[in-house]
Amino acid sequence: MPMTQGLLTIDDIRVSSARHEIVKGVSLSIGQGEIYGLAGESGCGKSTLLKSVTRLLPPGLRVVGGGLAFDGIDLLALPPEGMRRLRGRRLTFVSQNAVEALNDSRTVGAHFLETMRSHGRIGRKEALRQAAELMASLDLSDPGRILASYPFELSGGMNQRVLIALAMVMKPDLILADEPTSALDAAVQAQVVAEMMGLRERYRAAILIVSHNLGVLAHMAETIGVMYAGLLVERGPKGLVLGLPGHPYTRALIAAVPDLDGNMRDSVQGSPPSPGEVFPGCPFAPRCPEALAACAGTPPALRQVGDGHWAACHAA
Amino acid sequence: MQLIPILIGITVINFGIMYLSPSDPAERQLVLRGIMVSPETLEAMRADMGLDRPFWVQYGRWSLNLLKGDLGVSFASGRPVMLEIWECLPYTVSLALAAVIMTMVVSIPLGLLAAVRQNGVWDYLIRVATFVGGTMPGFLVGLLLIYVFALRLRWQPVISDGSLRSMILPTITLALAMTCKYIRQIRAAILEELDKEYVWGARARGVKERYVIYRNVLKNSMLTIVTLLGLSVGYLLGGTAIVEIIFTWPGMGKRVMEAINMRDYPVVQGYVIWMAIIFVSVNLLTDLSYRLLNPRIRLSDEVA
Numbered sequence A: 001m002p003m004t005q006g007l008l009t010i011d012d013i014r015v016s017s018a019r020h021e022i023v024k025g026v027s028l029s030i031g032q033g034e035i036y037g038l039a040g041e042s043g044c045g046k047s048t049l050l051k052s053v054t055r056l057l058p059p060g061l062r063v064v065g066g067g068l069a070f071d072g073i074d075l076l077a078l079p080p081e082g083m084r085r086l087r088g089r090r091l092t093f094v095s096q097n098a099v100e101a102l103n104d105s106r107t108v109g110a111h112f113l114e115t116m117r118s119h120g121r122i123g124r125k126e127a128l129r130q131a132a133e134l135m136a137s138l139d140l141s142d143p144g145r146i147l148a149s150y151p152f153e154l155s156g157g158m159n160q161r162v163l164i165a166l167a168m169v170m171k172p173d174l175i176l177a178d179e180p181t182s183a184l185d186a187a188v189q190a191q192v193v194a195e196m197m198g199l200r201e202r203y204r205a206a207i208l209i210v211s212h213n214l215g216v217l218a219h220m221a222e223t224i225g226v227m228y229a230g231l232l233v234e235r236g237p238k239g240l241v242l243g244l245p246g247h248p249y250t251r252a253l254i255a256a257v258p259d260l261d262g263n264m265r266d267s268v269q270g271s272p273p274s275p276g277e278v279f280p281g282c283p284f285a286p287r288c289p290e291a292l293a294a295c296a297g298t299p300p301a302l303r304q305v306g307d308g309h310w311a312a313c314h315a316a
Numbered sequence B: 001m002q003l004i005p006i007l008i009g010i011t012v013i014n015f016g017i018m019y020l021s022p023s024d025p026a027e028r029q030l031v032l033r034g035i036m037v038s039p040e041t042l043e044a045m046r047a048d049m050g051l052d053r054p055f056w057v058q059y060g061r062w063s064l065n066l067l068k069g070d071l072g073v074s075f076a077s078g079r080p081v082m083l084e085i086w087e088c089l090p091y092t093v094s095l096a097l098a099a100v101i102m103t104m105v106v107s108i109p110l111g112l113l114a115a116v117r118q119n120g121v122w123d124y125l126i127r128v129a130t131f132v133g134g135t136m137p138g139f140l141v142g143l144l145l146i147y148v149f150a151l152r153l154r155w156q157p158v159i160s161d162g163s164l165r166s167m168i169l170p171t172i173t174l175a176l177a178m179t180c181k182y183i184r185q186i187r188a189a190i191l192e193e194l195d196k197e198y199v200w201g202a203r204a205r206g207v208k209e210r211y212v213i214y215r216n217v218l219k220n221s222m223l224t225i226v227t228l229l230g231l232s233v234g235y236l237l238g239g240t241a242i243v244e245i246i247f248t249w250p251g252m253g254k255r256v257m258e259a260i261n262m263r264d265y266p267v268v269q270g271y272v273i274w275m276a277i278i279f280v281s282v283n284l285l286t287d288l289s290y291r292l293l294n295p296r297i298r299l300s301d302e303v304a
Helices: A046-054 A080-086 A108-117 A124-137 A143-147 A156-168 A186-203 A214-220 A238-243 A248-255 B003-020 B025-032 B039-049 B055-067 B081-116 B121-135 B138-152 B165-194 B197-204 B209-246 B252-261 B265-293 B295-303
Strands: A008-016 A021-030 A035-039 A062-070 A091-094 A174-178 A206-210 A223-228 A231-237 A303-306 A309-311
Touching: A008 A046, A021 A046, A021 A062, A021 A223, A021 A231, A035 A046, A035 A214, A046 A062, A046 A091, A046 A174, A046 A206, A091 A156, A091 B197, A108 A124, A108 A143, A108 A156, A108 B197, A108 B209, A124 A143, A124 A156, A124 A186, A156 A186, A186 A214, A206 A214, A214 A238, A223 A238, A223 A248, A231 A238, A231 A248, B003 B055, B003 B265, B025 B039, B081 B121, B081 B165, B081 B209, B081 B252, B081 B265, B121 B165, B138 B165, B138 B209, B165 B209, B197 B209, B209 B252, B209 B265, B252 B265, B265 B295
Parallel strands: A035 A206, A035 A223, A091 A174, A174 A206
Antiparallel strands: A008 A021, A008 A062, A223 A231, A231 A309, A303 A309
């Protein structure tokens, strides 16, 4: 598969635990300032894929194959200190559970200080001034008070914004966002998404966002990838993937998006395979309403189904 | 402020045990002073000491005196118990304090090292060493130290004279088991803290590892460490008695053992009261520092 040289190039990456592979060879490329959305049910390996880019995988997981290139830098060959300098400065991470991701016994300001001072010499006052300025642009009234607060004194939405501001404070080129709004209720979610988009506009950062909520991705992303059982089963421009989905799994996910009133609609039939399951053919075949005889036998490769639009389905 | 009822309870139990004990204080006092025991002298002594009065009257008199700082007079020496305790107390407190300082100075870095290098060579060495050190009883450690450093190498006196130099071996003896226990507990506390998501979050922001460890993980683990410290004060106070006897350290533990052997009740009572006061105050201090260290508790106090 030809890869264009983008900001981040993930090339056939494989992540494995002691027992089985969790990410089974995923390739994708993100350009400068591009917003790439990764969709899929929980357990499909999307978070693991995202974390592998930071090289901070949970204990027991490791990259067993493939390549990661960030702005021409081979991430997998980078020494730990070099990787640390990239993290938080050029590529940053926003995780799902902001309350857990912040240290409860330190103030928000202390979080900013330690982040900024880990990436360069900066005075305390100047650092806090910059942090306050950034928070003000996130529509957070009274940034001074928030900087002096402890995370447990703030609401979930507030903490999530703090986390986003922390990720943005060094003006990164790439933000890895793991379900950044999923822990929030719908109204706050929309607002945080809007604020995040506003900040991105200012800094021209690329975003790789992972979400099980296609609605959020449809709103934010320019390019969408769909993951299933550790594989990328479809990718392409948002309009094509959502308008003319090439994979039955994508169609099922679209059908499962809750309507405006928040009512759940048809969820995808059956449950995703457990990580250890091995499939001779297409991993989605057992749940697929459109499965052919060939689906159980040979695994489908990604095939072009439209302009920049690829799907891994025998029927596509 | 439940400290006051606790202290009152301790005095009642303390006095009650002495009251119920089978030997007669009046007789002890006569014997210890070398006076012939006859029914007449015994009767006179009992009346003199107020022992013919009912329990509550005796307790009331005793505790009123206690509030005035009067713990009675030692049967053996005839000197006020308060004075005797004031003479011994600094030795015991300095020994316990030295042991606490040594424990902290040794166990925080080693516990941290073992946790950060989990399953590495250092971790295994530290775990084996703390296992061996932690299971050795204090009296054995003390005797071994005396044998090696005092008898063989002659670096230390066999009998302590209360000087700073002669404090080294008793301190090590007292601190060894506690240090080993602490290293393991600090290691566990830090491992637990390292596992938290905020540590991952900080690393994902490229925060320098030394900030992650010292300003986040160690600081948060201090909560656990301070609680442990407060709890082990009781152990330390009890532990000093054995060490003081082995090294003939002139502290309260040694003095009270002599008093127990001679059934010198006022001294024993005074010792128990003092230990209770120290124990309760240290627990109070632990509680206060815990609040100071944990912003969640500190701030909820300020609001309330």
